[in-house]
Amino acid sequence: MIKAKAWALRKHFDGFPKDGDFELKEEQLPALKDGEVLLEAVFLSVDPYMRPYSRVRMKEGDVMIGTQVAKVVESRNSSFAVGSYLVSRCGWRTHSISDGKDLTPLLSDWPENIPKSLALGTLGMPGLTALYGLMEVCEIKAGETVLVNAAAGAVGSVVGQIAKIKGCKVIGCAGSDEKIAYLKEIGFDEVFNYKTVSSLEDALKKASPDGYDCLFENVGGHFSSVAIPQMKTFGRIAVCGSISLYNDTTPQTGPYVQPHMIFKQLRMEGFLVHRWEHKNVESLKQLMAWVKEGKLKYSEHITTGFDKMPAAFMGMLKGDNIGKAIVKV
Amino acid sequence: MIKAKAWALRKHFDGFPKDGDFELKEEQLPALKDGEVLLEAVFLSVDPYMRPYSRVRMKEGDVMIGTQVAKVVESRNSSFAVGSYLVSRCGWRTHSISDGKDLTPLLSDWPENIPKSLALGTLGMPGLTALYGLMEVCEIKAGETVLVNAAAGAVGSVVGQIAKIKGCKVIGCAGSDEKIAYLKEIGFDEVFNYKTVSSLEDALKKASPDGYDCLFENVGGHFSSVAIPQMKTFGRIAVCGSISLYNDTTPQTGPYVQPHMIFKQLRMEGFLVHRWEHKNVESLKQLMAWVKEGKLKYSEHITTGFDKMPAAFMGMLKGDNIGKAIVKV
Numbered sequence: 180m181i182k183a184k185a186w187a188l189r190k191h192f193d194g195f196p197k198d199g200d201f202e203l204k205e206e207q208l209p210a211l212k213d214g215e216v217l218l219e220a221v222f223l224s225v226d227p228y229m230r231p232y233s234r235v236r237m238k239e240g241d242v243m244i245g246t247q248v249a250k251v252v253e254s255r256n257s258s259f260a261v262g263s264y265l266v267s268r269c270g271w272r273t274h275s276i277s278d279g280k281d282l283t284p285l286l287s288d289w290p291e292n293i294p295k296s297l298a299l300g301t302l303g304m305p306g307l308t309a310l311y312g313l314m315e316v317c318e319i320k321a322g323e324t325v326l327v328n329a330a331a332g333a334v335g336s337v338v339g340q341i342a343k344i345k346g347c348k349v350i351g352c353a354g355s356d357e358k359i360a361y362l363k364e365i366g367f368d369e370v371f372n373y374k375t376v377s378s379l380e381d382a383l384k385k386a387s388p389d390g391y392d393c394l395f396e397n398v399g400g401h402f403s404s405v406a407i408p409q410m411k412t413f414g415r416i417a418v419c420g421s422i423s424l425y426n427d428t429t430p431q432t433g434p435y436v437q438p439h440m441i442f443k444q445l446r447m448e449g450f451l452v453h454r455w456e457h458k459n460v461e462s463l464k465q466l467m468a469w470v471k472e473g474k475l476k477y478s479e480h481i482t483t484g485f486d487k488m489p490a491a492f493m494g495m496l497k498g499d500n501i502g503k504a505i506v507k508v
Numbered sequence: 509m510i511k512a513k514a515w516a517l518r519k520h521f522d523g524f525p526k527d528g529d530f531e532l533k534e535e536q537l538p539a540l541k542d543g544e545v546l547l548e549a550v551f552l553s554v555d556p557y558m559r560p561y562s563r564v565r566m567k568e569g570d571v572m573i574g575t576q577v578a579k580v581v582e583s584r585n586s587s588f589a590v591g592s593y594l595v596s597r598c599g600w601r602t603h604s605i606s607d608g609k610d611l612t613p614l615l616s617d618w619p620e621n622i623p624k625s626l627a628l629g630t631l632g633m634p635g636l637t638a639l640y641g642l643m644e645v646c647e648i649k650a651g652e653t654v655l656v657n658a659a660a661g662a663v664g665s666v667v668g669q670i671a672k673i674k675g676c677k678v679i680g681c682a683g684s685d686e687k688i689a690y691l692k693e694i695g696f697d698e699v700f701n702y703k704t705v706s707s708l709e710d711a712l713k714k715a716s717p718d719g720y721d722c723l724f725e726n727v728g729g730h731f732s733s734v735a736i737p738q739m740k741t742f743g744r745i746a747v748c749g750s751i752s753l754y755n756d757t758t759p760q761t762g763p764y765v766q767p768h769m770i771f772k773q774l775r776m777e778g779f780l781v782h783r784w785e786h787k788n789v790e791s792l793k794q795l796m797a798w799v800k801e802g803k804l805k806y807s808e809h810i811t812t813g814f815d816k817m818p819a820a821f822m823g824m825l826k827g828d829n830i831g832k833a834i835v836k837v
Contacts, residue, residue: 231767231771235771396766399764399766399767400764400766403764403766418766418769418770419770420770421764421766421767421770424764424766424767425767430763430764431763431764432761432762432763432764433761433762433764434759434760434761435728435729435732435750435753435759435760435761435762436765436776437725437728437729437732437747437750437753437778438560438728438750438753438754439778440747440776440777440778441747441748441749441750441778441779441780442560442564442778442780443778444777444778444779444780444783445777445778446775446776446777446778447765447769447775447776447777448769448773448774448775448776449766449768449769449770449771449772449773449774449775450770450773451770451771451773454773
């Protein structure tokens with residue numbers, strides 16, 4: 180019998196999450212039935228989407244939603260060998276039992292020198308989000324100018340690099356000088372710290388005086404109000420996240436976007452990565468190829484200890500991480 | 509020598525236009541040169557776009573922009589016979605001289621019993637706007653639910669009828685009981701007067717409890733804030749106009765749209781009718797066919813007298829018209 184630990188949502192978040200909103204539970208796991216596997220978490224993901232989804236997908240007392248890289252420690256399912264690694268959507272748990280339906284094996288030729296935790300980042304959901312947002316939603320073309328905010332985050336850092344691979348000019352902004360230095364290192368053309376510039380509008384104008392063909396939107400709110408008027412005619416806005424709005428107790432307001440949308444014939448589209456799930460294997464192979472070639476660099480912000488899940492989550496929401504925020508058990 | 513009258517923008521509009529912002533001028537037109545034609549206005553158009561475009565396309569003293577159905581009264585251009593009718597973009601003028609480049613002849617088989625003024629409405633720019641917004645931007649499919657606001661206007665009334673022709677369920681709203689009666693008459697499935705409902709949110713929910721696949725947006729502002737949360741997953745919003753915002757002196761604000769855009773994967777696209785100009789002849793033939801078959805009904809709000817152009821324009825902005833607002837010289 181295995182004792183599993185799990186982090187539950189004790190109380191729905193009201194504004195920014197706090198320690199008391201989480202509760203560590205212990206569960207006794209039963210013996211495996213035929214077709215089941217026992218999983219042990221190795222790396223767990225903390226992601227922005229967990230904040231808005233806590234309200235719509237969870238009730239108080241539920242285990243926090245989320246994905247993890249897990250190791251199969253016992254198996255009564257011939258598709259999953261003991262010792263193999265996979266991605267599970269079982270939430271914030273140290274151990275879990277699965278019938279295999281919700282499990283995604285890691286790419287079969289995963290190189291030894293590439294951390295398996297990347298299956299939660301550059302070679303997982305955030306990497307796919309960046310790829311699909313650019314290719315399917317923005318439909319970027321070589322020579323275009325792409326703006327991405329929260330650029331040093333798990334998604335943003337991949338967005339900028341893929342846009343560069345595809346021949347675009349990339350402008351990124353982030354909230355610390357350390358992040359800005361990182362963005363330069365991974366090849367962004369123009370970068371600025373939105374917290375220290377005297378005017379966001381001027382900073383955007385200076386970074387690309389001709390405006391922007393594409394905006395990969397992770398932040399929303401005030402940033403979008405300033406950026407949208409600087410889009411070029413026929414500009415595309417991929418709305419991936421709106422982290423500046425997730426912790427609102429009353430919705431923030433800003434100028435209506437319609438006049439800009441009309442006169443510049445802009446297209447704005449929200450998306451969820453699952454829309455293109457049928458392409459995931461092929462897409463992950465592409466991302467892996469770029470990582471192997473050194474064209475797609477990665478950075479991880481690793482917190483050690485399952486007990487630190489809430490702290491890692493709140494730190495990520497505050498922007499502590501450069502690259503993907505990961506918890507290592 | 510012809511004396512032409514023309515309405516000029518005396519002063520840039522500050523908020524809602526007023527009489528003193530316009531100025532009636534007289535111009536002496538010179539004799540025609542080779543290749544030129546002399547046009548006499550028969551019907552002139554007043555349209556919402558003139559309000560926002562006055563700021564970006566005109567300087568004080570310029571003649572107001574706009575289109576008209578004109579008659580060729582003298583011709584030194586073999587392409588345009590005296591007595592023929594065409595659409596000219598010469599602005600608010602009784603007479604004008606053209607080298608023919610900016611002129612669009614009326615469809616060659618225009619029936620006697622169909623008013624030529626429709627070339628400024630259902631069989632002109634507003635009709636094309638409705639068609640392209642539905643087919644190219646919203647990409648409507650039979651069985652979908654389409655919401656249109658300012659539904660009794662020149663564009664909205666065509667939107668609803670084309671959506672019906674294409675097999676959609678159509679909900680329209682407008683600002684008077686007379687308009688609502690008209691919308692019922694031309695086949696809208698559900699209609700309501702947004703000025704008299706106690707709650708816009710409830711009215712929209714009642715009209716389509718399952719939500720909306722498409723929103724044809726002519727109004728913007730508060731309406732959009734209430735409608736967007738009621739879009740279905742993968743909903744499309746064609747942003748054609750935002751008449752509720754055109755007269756703002758300081759931009760109105762509302763809740764940011766990004767969270768809804770993401771979690772419902774909505775697409776919002778602004779558009780200008782000229783984008784599909786290459787399809788206009790074919791499209792106008794389609795609209796004409798529907799008019800002849802009685803599937804596409806029209807209504808015109810005709811003001812007589814060139815001197816009433818400003819009043820007709822301001823009345824249209826206030827929503828006086830059912831169908832297309834036209835000035836007959």
